Amino acid sequence: MILVTGATGLVGSHLIQHLIQKQQPVRATYRTAIPSFAGAEKVEWVRADILDIISLGEALVNVTQVYHCAAIVSFHPSQKLLLHQTNIEGTANIVNACLLAGIDKLVFVSSVAALGRIRKEETINETMYWTPETSNSEYGKSKYLAEMEVWRGIGEGLNAVIVNPVIILGAGDWEKGSSELFKSAYKEFPWYTEGVTGFVxxxxxxxxxxxLMNSDISGQRFILSAENITYRQLFTTIASCFGKKPPHRLVTPLIAAIVWRLEAVKGFFSGKAPMLTKETAATAQAKVYFDNTKLLKFLPGFSYTPLPESIGRICNELRKKYTFK
Incomplete structure (x- = not known):
């Protein structure tokens, strides 16, 4: 039996659908309501919270493999406590439960934010770690500390692998997360930056x-990145796919600094999370390059889908999902 946490997220939901298509027995956790997506009816759903060690123990009965995808992604200062509870304490609980249950292997979904992604003139690889000088977000810190819990588990005998994806592109809920990039392009958001990052x-x-789960590889972490491109290239490709006008107004550092401050004030009075924060503004301006060669060396048969091909498929999936032309 395979256990997946974070089934409502982009990675978790796509992972479950992939495993079901391969006729693998899948158990997934949920907290309040069972999510709805293709193939969900073939999943064994168990109500469990990664902050509740008792429910986790029950969820792991007869499980041999665990994919830990559950996490909070937020760059809002008010979410600091929730970030630490879910990402750090929750991962510690998963690690402890896996050790106690004697599972065969754990694959943990971390983030390149845990590597410290704000670095000047350095290509980021798996030897790097978060430091206050190389990361601009509490989220990055929380994922770094979550990784430390997995490394602790490895030191105690847990068979585990860590993956560090860059920005993940997929047809998820385009009201939030990375899928919102597609909505912005569809709505002809006019602004762009010359910032560079990885996409997958x-x-x-x-x-x-x-x-990685079905290999003999353990005690390793891997950056997952297809290509490093500018945000402008990404938005232009998506807009072209949708037949929309591409972004045409450059966001300068000065404009970004003004906007995130205005968003902070608006969020203070509205009580809603701002669309742009100091951290996300800095990230969008940064030129960050990721080295993806380690995974290709460990999995020589693996290859990444070209980004234009991925974007084309995702745009078509979103057209069907949101019923527009």
């Missing part, structure tokens, strides 16, 4: 996770 297809993330 959610299908490739899932494929890499499954191959």
């Amino acid at each position: 297809d959610v299908a490739d993330v899932v494929k890499a996770m499954e191959q």
